[in-house]
Amino acid sequence: MRTQVGIIGAGPAGLLLAQMLHQRGIDSIVLEARSRAHVESRIRAGLLEQGSVETLTQAGVAERLLREGLVHRGLELRFGGQGHRVDLAGLTGGKVVTIYGQQEAVKDMIAIRLAAGLPLHFDVEDVAVHDLASPRPRITFRQDGQDRVIDCDVIAGCDGFHGICRPSIPPTDLIAFDRIYPFAWLGILAQARPMSEELIYARHTDGFALATMRSHSISRLYLQCAADEDVSAWSDDRIWSALRKRLGDGVQEGPILQKGVTAMRSFVAEPMRHGRLFLAGDAAHIVPPTGAKGMNLAIADVRVLVRALEAFFAGRGEALMDRYSATCLDRVWKVQRFSWWMTQLLHRQGDGFDERVRIAELDYLTGSAAALTTLAENYVGLPYAD
Ligand code: APR
Ligand code: PHB
Numbered sequence: 065m066r067t068q069v070g071i072i073g074a075g076p077a078g079l080l081l082a083q084m085l086h087q088r089g090i091d092s093i094v095l096e097a098r099s100r101a102h103v104e105s106r107i108r109a110g111l112l113e114q115g116s117v118e119t120l121t122q123a124g125v126a127e128r129l130l131r132e133g134l135v136h137r138g139l140e141l142r143f144g145g146q147g148h149r150v151d152l153a154g155l156t157g158g159k160v161v162t163i164y165g166q167q168e169a170v171k172d173m174i175a176i177r178l179a180a181g182l183p184l185h186f187d188v189e190d191v192a193v194h195d196l197a198s199p200r201p202r203i204t205f206r207q208d209g210q211d212r213v214i215d216c217d218v219i220a221g222c223d224g225f226h227g228i229c230r231p232s233i234p235p236t237d238l239i240a241f242d243r244i245y246p247f248a249w250l251g252i253l254a255q256a257r258p259m260s261e262e263l264i265y266a267r268h269t270d271g272f273a274l275a276t277m278r279s280h281s282i283s284r285l286y287l288q289c290a291a292d293e294d295v296s297a298w299s300d301d302r303i304w305s306a307l308r309k310r311l312g313d314g315v316q317e318g319p320i321l322q323k324g325v326t327a328m329r330s331f332v333a334e335p336m337r338h339g340r341l342f343l344a345g346d347a348a349h350i351v352p353p354t355g356a357k358g359m360n361l362a363i364a365d366v367r368v369l370v371r372a373l374e375a376f377f378a379g380r381g382e383a384l385m386d387r388y389s390a391t392c393l394d395r396v397w398k399v400q401r402f403s404w405w406m407t408q409l410l411h412r413q414g415d416g417f418d419e420r421v422r423i424a425e426l427d428y429l430t431g432s433a434a435a436l437t438t439l440a441e442n443y444v445g446l447p448y449a450d
Contacts, residue, residue, distance in 0.1 A: 067093045067183075068377060070203045070216035072191055072229055074103055074184060076166060077345030077362040078222030079173035083123050084370040086182060090377050093183040093214055095205060097223075100174065100186045107253060107322060108166035110278055111263075111356035113445025114159045116363045125173050133164040134277070136262055139443070141430060142312065143267040143423070148430040155433075155440035165278050166359050193219055193232045197339040217340070218373060222362075224346040225331070233338040243404070245328035247271070247411055249353060250289040252303060256318030258283050259311065265354075266311050267426060271412045273310035274354075283316065286326075286353075288411050293325050328352040330404055332396055335389035336365070342388060344369055349396050351403035354410060360445060361399050365392050371450060391449055402442040 069085055071078045074096035082092045096103060112120070112133070120126040137153040137160050153160055177184050189206040196219070203214040221229025230238070258277035266273045271288030278284055287306050289298075300320050308315045331350040336343045345362030368391045372384035409422055409429075429435040 065093065065212065065214040066216075067091050067214055068217050069093075069220055069373060070201075070214050070218070071095070071220045071222055072193070072203065073097075073221070073223035073227060073345075073347070074170075074174065074186070075222060075224055075345060075362070076169060076173075076359045077347070077366055078220065079170060079177065079184075080120070080123060080125070080363060081220055081222060081344065081366045081369060082177060082182070082184070083125055083173060084366065085373065086177075086180070087123065088370070088374050088377075090373060092220075094177070094185065095188045095191055095203065095214075096184070096186045097188060097191060098186065103186070104167055104171045104174065106167055106170075107251075107324070109353055109356040109358060110163055110165040110168075110276070110284065111360075112162045112164055112169075113360045114161065115445045115448055116360045117162050119363050119367055120169065125169070125176055128172055129162070129164050129169065132168075132279070133162040134279070135160050135162050139262050140260065140264045141267075141426065142264055143426050145312065147264070149262075150430075150436055150440060150443075152440045152444055155437045156444050159441075159444040161444055163277060169359070191223075191228055193221075193229060193341060196232065196341045199340065201340045218376070219341045220369065221341055221343040221347045222345055225350050227347050229341060229347050230333055230343055233341065237338055239334045241330075241332045241334070243330040244291075245330075245352060245407060245411070246291055246413065247288050248291050248293055248328055249274075249286040249326040250293060250295065250298060250303070251284065251286045251324055251326055252320050253278070253322040254283045254285065254318045254320050255281065256283045256316040257281060259314045259316050264311060265406075265410055267410050267412070268310040269412065270306065270310055272354075272410045273307060275307075275311055275315070282321075283318070285311075285315075289325065291327070295323050295325055298323065326353055328354075328407065330400055332393070332400060334393060336392050337385070337389045342369055342372075342385075344392075348392070349400070351400060352407045354406040355403050355443065357399045357403050361396060364395050364448065367448060367450065368392050394449065395446065398442075398446055
């Protein structure tokens with residue numbers, strides 16, 4: 065097999081990259097280790113920055129998103145028993161965020177690629193990358209018991225945090241920056257009306273809680289829990305009573321459809337390129353879920369990679385490919401800062417000096433137009449470099 069861009073991973077990064085390359089007449093093959101059903105049912109965050117919605121729209125994959133996505137012009141911060149609305153649109157010249165489940169965006173992109181008859185292979189095994197320093201890198205894998213090879217011009221490592229692409233780069237050529245938080249999120253999906261039209265981020269002495277949604281009838285709720293929390297210790301009753309306590313009146317209960325624990329980690333690998341291998345999305349960086357930046361950052365990487373590959377395949381040279389990592393990392397670190405900041409501000413960690421400072425900061429934030437503007441412009445998404 066032969067392709068211009070071999071794409072490893074059919075998450076948001078790999079699928080969007082394949083689609084945007086296709087729009088520009090560049091061919092690719094997407095390889096995914098898991099089944100289509102698995103990829104389509106994986107529950108992740110569901111909040112898109114304004115720029116992400118625009119990017120997905122330009123990519124021609126947003127028809128359902130524009131129809132079903134819930135546009136939010138603000139959010140609420142709740143602490144000390146009081147709610148404070150943050151007018152995102154008012155503070156950012158009219159920018160908004162859109163609630164749409166990541167797996168819904170993934171489903172849409174898979175359907176569009178398969179309907180166009182373009183190559184996307186699920187359930188592939190033993191994926192490995194070779195000759196990354198050469199102009200003809202190769203991907204090997206097994207499919208239906210057969211060994212296969214793809215000769216590529218470029219390989220895109222879109223295979224998430226646990227993929228094989230990043231570990232294929234010699235450790236001496238990569239620097240990793242890592243922060244693991246001493247808490248996690250217990251998340252539920254419930255068949256219940258959202259308690260509020262907008263998201264509520266609550267800080268409580270028992271810990272953080274977040275009320276978000278997937279639709280007008282499905283709520284997504286999170287509780288700060290221990291990093292090694294055992295989900296089986298959380299009965300439905302215990303979950304609802306913790307949510308009521310931390311979020312206050314108005315929690316709407318209903319059947320719990322799914323429960324899970326989300327780990328909290330900040331991670332960046334630098335650089336995001338090794339020879340002809342380009343890392344994008346979670347393969348290169350992880351943010352803690354506070355602020356829901358994971359998919360948005362993956363989309364921002366893909367925009368930069370598409371421009372670089374477009375120039376390269378049009379014979380305009382490697383200058384943009386050479387700048388790929390630095391261009392992406394500029395945004396990655398700003399988004400890391402924001403995700404870390406929101407995480408440490410809203411979670412309960414002990415009773416010492418730092419805790420008092422965090423409470424003072426929240427109080428200052430909600431009373432300062434300058435501080436709220438900083439929050440809002442990061443939350444709706446910083447402008448793209450291009
Ligand atoms: N071969 C092929 N595919 C692989 C391999 C492999 N060796 N290893 C992992 N994959 C697949 C995973 O099964 C997954 O479908 O790569 C895909 C990576 O997708 P994501 O983890 O969704 O990562 P990404 O596309 O970068 O999207 C980032 O997704 O994980 C969330 O929170 C994250 O919202 C963020 C967004
Ligand atoms: C989600 O919808 O799952 C979500 C929304 C906002 C966040 C985190 C997660 O900050």
